[in-house]
Amino acid sequence: MDLIYRVCLPLSCSIPDGARFFLRFALIRSVVPVWIQIEVAAIQSSKESDWLTKALWSVTERHRSTGLLPREGYDELERVMFCLGLLKSSNAWVGLMSVAFLALLTAAGAGRVVVIEDWTTDAVNRRGIPSGWTGEAFGRPAAYDFTIEQDSGKRFLHLESRNEHSTIVRDITGKVNLKETPILEWTWKATVLPTGGDLRRKETTDMAAQLYVVWPRFPALLRSRIIGYVWDATTPAATILKSQKTGTVTFVVMRSGSKDLGKWLIEHRNVAEDYAKIFGEFPDDPRAVTISIDSNDTHTMAESFMGPIIFRAQ
Secondary structure, eight states: OHHHHHHHHHHHHTSOHHHHHHHHHHHHGGGTTHHHHHHHHHHHHOOOOOHHHHHHHHHHHHHHTTSSOOHHHHHHHHHHHHHHHHHHOSSHHHHHHHHHHHHHHHHHHHTOEEEEEOSOSSOTTOBSSOTTOEEOOTTSOOOOEEEEEEETTEEEEEEEEESSEEEEEEEOTTTOOTTTOOEEEEEEEEEEOOTTOOTTSGGGOOOSEEEEEEEOOSSHHHHOEEEEEEEESSSOTTOEEEOSSOTTEEEEEEEETTTTTTOOEEEEEEHHHHHHHHHSSOOOOOOEEEEEEEOTTTTOEEEEEEEEEEEEOO
């Protein structure tokens, strides 16, 4: 942070007119959300007091109190900063180049997609742990009753559980940059929910469909941070709460009950925003994702299907 202040801020403040504001925007934008606070400092240090500068200051003040700005805060600041740089420019060429540069920035990030899994590596009807994944039993019985299936040209993983708990993990170290691709998107379908499952109680924490994002920290069993996006039989959708079994896990309930059973659904979450809301700070890049199904607490059964899993830009 200190290095950014020492290098970027003096450089940007030495450039006149609109070019100074636009270059500062271009230099610092890559370190979201830190660049917002740096921009505030830059404006405070500026001697200019025209209405455009005041407009930018007003927008910044309205959003900065949250610490980590919501997406709409970034969007609004980017629009105001761009207009500020464009309208303060001394000639049309600078303005035209500014427009072109902003278009390049937008195009570079808009279509970025990181495929975590599309289930095309293994042959259809392959059973057990899929290629690229590792089983995690934690000393419990795990059947890994998984099958690669296909319907209408679309691949997916079929998961079944009968009084057991099966979890598989995939290493994604270095693959996902949450500043560029913060949106986790996946498709899933649940067909059988574990009877009596309720993650609010330690004795009934069984779920048919579970997708986790993992940030390992040493020692892993005590300090790792894990967000689980789940389909629970009883707990209301939109509930966010810590696991009653494992202190490192926080659940985000995406679906609840039998209302949407048997339907393929597309889900998406801003993982960076979820992490900030849960842990109070912007996350490092995740290093693993896991898929799980369990029915061992309720001694019943569960069934679900997991389609492609990706991270993408907003």
